[in-house]
Amino acid sequence: MRSITAEAASLLAGLPRRLGHIVDAPARAQPDHPALIAGDTVWTYGELAAITAEAAAALRQLGVRPGDRLMVVSENGLALAALVLASSALDAWVVVGNPRLSAREIDLIRDHSGARRVLYAVDVSEPARQHAARHGAAITTLGRLGTLGIGPLNAAAVPEPVEADGARQAAALLYTSGTTGNPKGVMLTHRNILFNAAVTQVTRAPTPADQIYGVLPMSHIVGFSIILASSLMAGSTVHLVPRYDPAAFVAAVAAGTVTMLFGVPATYQRLLEHKSVAGLKALPRGRLRMLFVAGAPLDPALKRQVEAALGLPLLNGYGITECAPGISGVRPDAPRQDESVGPIIPGIEVRLVGRDGSPVAPGAVGELHVRGPNVMRGYYRAPEATAAAIDAEGWFNTGDLARLEGDALFIAGRTKELIIRSGFNVYPAEVEAVLNAHPGVVQSAVVGRARDGNEEVVAFVQLLPGACVTVSELMAHASGQLAAYKRPAEIIVLEALPAGATGKILKHRLAEAAQEEAARRGTRKSA
Incomplete structure (x- = not known):
């Protein structure tokens, strides 16, 4: 087995064994500190630890076993966050389905994952209620999780083997459409997710005083890993927002309840559009101290406009679901004026290769390959696709074209695009x-x-x-x-x-x- 880098080993040392353990230390150190906020409801770290234990017990009663896949159809909400952590406590794999997906897409994910149970957060969104009705879910109140739809037990579900090693045991199965539109189940291990959380502590230094506006859905990797897992590991507070409304975000900033925003370019485009349509002379700054963007190419003009409107650098980053997701990111202490996605995160290796597989010349564009503790275990029930993406030496082919200028990474586009x-x-x-x-x-x-x-x-x-x-x-x-x-x-x-x-x-x-x-x-x- 290939040894990991010394930098990666340092980051991995002392990590919790499982994702669900990330709230243990904050719950002991600051039990009364807000962990999650949704609307007018606040769960402290002490409450979150207790509710997670209650949720794990409820899942056992519902027949969820170690190695089972538990699918949760939900927008961002308290119950979803607790079920993510509770699944980890059971060594079940959580599969988050965005209720805005079509019936065909939700059914495809349910069937491909072989979910033992499907739960629906019906009090968070009407689309989740509609999916629950299609599947004959029983609507019930499940303790402090609130009202949920409980789908029928899949008696044919076969549990996967449970691995003691967090580098092998899957914590989450996230589905990504990639460039083809055909969803693939990405098996992310506890170590994949926790490693990224540890890197965030080094590169962004979140604190318990930070309040993160959690609007990117947890059905996608940034919402799941960077916003939820990383923030809870840091003891920060996450505002869980089911859907993005620029006006609501502006109000939250004005009220002083937001210090960090993670978005995609469209998040910021809609914010500027709201400013224009609403006739706002300026956007409030409040306690905002960091703005992050990833998920799609960042247009330089948009970057300049956002920075002018909010008076903060827009810090560009790059990642991919299969890498849980971090690969690179502009550092808060070293903002850039160009479209670079910043230096490579600590603890991983990258290489750029040409079409013939050989390294490209310095500064030239090549296909980006990544190796390290962030790389997924593989695609679920797709060994051929896994072998095509990860070679025998552990290098994952991102399918993206990139170039390096010094330590700064620039993304040129998708190989297939x-x-x-x-x-x-x-x-x-x-x-x-x-x-x-x-x-x-x-x-x-x-x-x-x-x-x-x-x-x-x-x-x-x-x-x-x-x-x-x-x-x-x-x-x-x-x-x-x-x-x-x-x-x-x-x-x-x-x-x-x-x-x-x-x-x-x-x-x-x-x-x-x-x-x-x-x-x-x-x-x-x-x-």
Whole structure:
């Protein structure tokens, strides 16, 4: 077995054995300190430890065994957080399903995971109640967890073997669509998640005085690992927010109840849009001290606008579900003015390779591979996909294209999203940055489209409400700043770009739409 780096070993030393143990130390040191807040309800660390134990006992009574998968269909809420920790106490794997997913998507995750039970947080969101009704769940009050839908017991579920080693025992099974739209179950171990929590203590230094605005869903890795697990390990307070409302966030900041915000670019785009539409002269600063962004390419123009509006650096980071998620991040004590995602986090190794598998020249773009305690155990029930992603030496292929300038990492795009136009590489993020710089554009997404043995660039654009911008004007704007082979062959204006629960744009849908539009045009011409 390959030995881990000395830096990683130092971070791993003294970590709790299981994810559910992260509240033990804060519960002893500060039992009356707020751990979780949802609306008007506050759970202290002492209460959270007790409620987690109650939840674990309730799950046992519901037939959940060590090695079982427990699926929880819920927006961010108190019950979900407690069930995540309680699952860990049982050595069950928690599977968080976002209720905003379609019936087909929820059913696919339930069936593929082989969940022993499915619980639904029906008092948090109406979509969860609808899924519960479809599945014949019994609505009941489960102690301090509140009202839940309890799905039928899956008697055919087979528990997975329980590993004593936290590096092997799965804590969570998170489903990711990647670039293809076909969900894969990512097996994240206790060590994967706890290692990232430990890294956060080093790189961001959260304190018990911090209050984190937890709006990114726990069905996705940043909400699960960075917001929930890392914050609780630090003894901080997490405000659990089911859905993002920029007006509500502004009110929370003005009230002085938020010190940190983790978002995706769309989080900040909507905040600036709210400022404009609401006619606010300025956004309140309150006690905000750190702003973080990840999950999608950060447009430099958006970064400048956010920093001007809030008077704080917007700290860019990069991660992937399979790495639980941290890979790199701009440090609070060393903010950057460019689009870099910062230095590599402590304790992991990275390499950049070309298409032939050999290292690329310094400063050149290559495919990013990662190795360390953050790398997943594998894809559930998909050994071939796991073997294709993680080689025999433990290197995980992120599928992302990147380059290094000194210790700063820059993401060029997805390998599968790279557009090759007449032999030239076109990175969608570069074209998107140019389009996003137009004052009438909220956001854009660029995809490739096959055409006559070549690829062409197609851009989808979302405009500011009320903006009177023509496609011709956008074409002219792009043409003045991009080489001919990088310019969009077509720009399509949409009222809103399709996005997932975190706000991440679903590019595979746009690529399909671009191809379908070309096919329709071809049909019309032939007719």
